[in-house]
Amino acid sequence: MSVLVYTENWDGKFKKLSFELVSYASQLAKMLGTTATALSIGEVEADELKKLGNYGAERIISVRNANLKNLDSQAYTAAIAEVANNIGAKAIVISNNNTGKSIAPRLSVRLKAALGAGVGQLPLSTSPFVVSKRAFSGASFMEVELRTEVKIITLMQNSFEITETANNANIEEMQVNVDAPKTTVCDVQRQTGKLLLTDAEIVVSGGRGMKSADNWGPLEELAGLLGAATACSRPVSDEGWRPHEEHTGQTGKIIAPNLYIAVGISGATQHIAGVSSSKYIVAINNDKDAPIFEVAQYGIVGDAQKILPQIISAVKEVKSK
Amino acid sequence: MKILVCISNVPDTTTKVKFVENDTKLDTNGVQWVINPWDELSLTRALELKDDAGNSVNNVTVAHVGPATSEPTIRKALAIGADEAIRVNADQGDAYYVASQLAEVLRANQFDIVLCGIESSDYNGSSVGSMVAELLGLPSVSAISNLQIEGEKVRITREIDGGKEMLEVATPFVGIVQKGIAKEPRIAAMRGIMQARTKKIAVVEPAAVDSLTQVVKFDKPAPKAACKFVDADKAADLIALLQAETKLI
Known part of the structure; x- marks a missing residue:
């Protein structure tokens, strides 16, 4: 037994x-x-x-x-x-x-x-x-x-x-008796040198509120500073702003990090379904009525493009100590 | 080639779920029922394969285990383009029960490819497809994000932790499908809706099978504390707060 x-x-x-x-x-x-x-x-x-x-x-x-x-x-x-x-x-x-x-x-x-x-x-x-x-x-x-x-x-x-x-x-x-497999693996593509979204303890995620694929620089910088993985909401991966491996939500990846930072994500039910097991959720969104604030423990209402640089410099200061 | 797509009938994903009878049953009052999202993607891919003259897929059938009240969801699958449907007339039991009924359907009918969604959005068990395969001794591949047919061979991409694997598998087999398999679920056109009315739904009675599990009750997640707001002009304070209260930064 x-x-x-x-x-x-x-x-x-x-x-x-x-x-x-x-x-x-x-x-x-x-x-x-x-x-x-x-x-x-x-x-x-x-x-x-x-x-x-x-x-x-x-x-x-x-x-x-x-x-x-x-x-x-x-x-x-x-x-x-x-x-x-x-x-x-x-x-x-x-x-x-x-x-x-x-x-x-x-x-x-x-x-x-x-x-x-x-x-x-x-x-x-x-x-x-x-x-x-x-x-x-x-x-x-x-x-x-x-x-x-x-x-x-x-x-x-x-x-x-x-x-x-x-x-x-x-x-x-221990020896086991196993028949030859009926499926054949022909090729493998691995993500290398990148923290896996499902393994990450901190995740920094962007939504449609990021406005364009070109605005991801600060988000990636913040993720780098925090040792976090990057994620995104479904519209973002549908638009092709980010790879679909980053799509977090009901039909994408279901994650449970200790800290989930949602930037420009309104928090549709389908998105929340993928992140609701996170220990802490931080939301940054310009709409104070966005449903993401109902599940977040910490929130900032405002423009992500202006807020992210302030947060990045605060993290840099903390990390330099 | 014939493809069987197994479909589950689930509350629309935006439903605010509530429970009745001492939290032992879902309150179905006002619930909109839909095809489980991953099953809908499986069906879409199956229909794309049927439309493609480059392979021999000529029939797409849907199978569902559920009572007569789930027929509108089956009709929707027929309206999207499935050729025929089989309903096992049972009040849903657990994943093992459902898989056992689907296995009976497959014993009675020949299919080359069986597709199931990777999970249902209600019980999130991710079990039925693999159980069907084991019950029939068929190979199964999970987390499929791409499926192509080349002659008698099926080429599959599956998602693994940190990457993708490209596989080949011979038919018959069970494919368990996730996001990526089809871009958008297909939507029923008026012509399809009209045609679906005359398509046949074969009803079969369930085999005697005991569930291995039993739902005791449902619990709502513990309510979270209200959101603490930090002023946008003092965004740096957020980091101090996270440091002090979460100890994660």
């Missing part, structure tokens, strides 16, 4: 998301009176694997298999299901990112295990096993009972505090 947590790697490295997942699994294991086992698939060095132990994984299983070189949802499902059965997993924790979304539902069917998708906190109770998840695109939460013996939870990114623990982890290799 154990809680199994699947920790994806990016070119052999883990990131904050991985440690959030392990922290969550370890706390969940405590609630269930058991321990957490982390599963890594792919080529990850022992030193890197060992890091998972810093967040409460007592056992670290490493699976290397030529058929798992690329993400194939069937192959990964087969591998994780086999490991889950081997260790008698009571619960399985996976990220709610695109990788998790492609595996967890398949795993739910394969193991006949109820899936709580997009969970942001520990279960409200374990008997019955009830989780709270995002619903109606952030306008509500839904308490859902998972009614099977084995449970699967996908965790929203940036929703769980990382906690470091003493590291007692054992690393072991």
Whole structure:
């Protein structure tokens, strides 16, 4: 019996998301009176694997298999299901990112295990096993009972505090039987040298109120100073002022940074749906009645072109101290 | 080639959601129902493929699991251009229940490509498409932002954390679709609306399947504190405030 947590790697490295997942699994294991086992698939060095132990994984299983070189949802499902059965997993924790979304539902069917998708906190109770998840695109939460013996939870990114623990982890290799994938990855395009929007703790975002693609300089400067990622609202990506990867909102990226700075964004329901899980929202908008101020904790009513330079110099001053 | 697009019936995205019966059910009073936005994009891409003479797509069917009251949403899909529709006559259960019903539809009818939206805007589960694929033992690809057909091969772009991957997959398979797959959802023209009236909606009874989960209740997010305003002429004060109160800068 154990809680199994699947920790994806990016070119052999883990990131904050991985440690959030392990922290969550370890706390969940405590609630269930058991321990957490982390599963890594792919080529990850022992030193890197060992890091998972810093967040409460007592056992670290490493699976290397030529058929798992690329993400194939069937192959990964087969591998994780086999490991889950081997260790008698009571619960399985996976990220709610695109990788998790492609595996967890398949795993739910394969193991006949109820899936709580997009969970942001520990279960409200374990008997019955009830989780709270995002619903109606952030306008509500839904308490859902998972009614099977084995449970699967996908965790929203940036929703769980990382906690470091003493590291007692054992690393072991495990063999799995996986058929050759039926999908072939032909090419990969990576964003390099840029902080990913979904990983960022601070996000600076621009809307139609920025008026033109040429006005993004100060916004990018502010993001650079704050170590933030840049985002935008839907009209901005539709106009082609910014790449569509930056579109944040219901049909774009759903993010949950600690600080979201919305500049020239009025705050349509669809935009709020993508950012409502942010810890703090700052809004700068020339319309005092803009709905963004209803969800923001801090606001400035005025012209972004005049306000941004003042903010930039204030940040520079703070950072120089 | 035949494409099946699975559609979900959801409250319009601007709906102010309210709950009834001790917060266990959505208050459907005054709710406008629409095709789930991602399913609408899937349908649009399927119809674009059908219109393109460069491939063999010749039929686009929509499938929906829901009661008779969701037929206006199915008619809308037919008006946009779907050739036919299948409705599984069930009050919606959980994602596993819905996926199991769709899997039955696929066992009874041959399709080469099955498209589902990456999530529904009501329960945000991102589950049904991948569950259908697993139930049928089909390959599935998630977060698809581009889909092209070249002969018997399907070329797909999917979004991953920090980039894109280009894939090839043989049919049949399940594609789980996100933004980017089509530029704008197609809008029904008057001619389409007229034609939709005579298109057939096949109604099938549901298979006996138990849900794996049960909704206990809905909660509204805790109200946030009122916005603190900083004067536009003293915008620098915002940074001092953020430093003091959020400790993030």
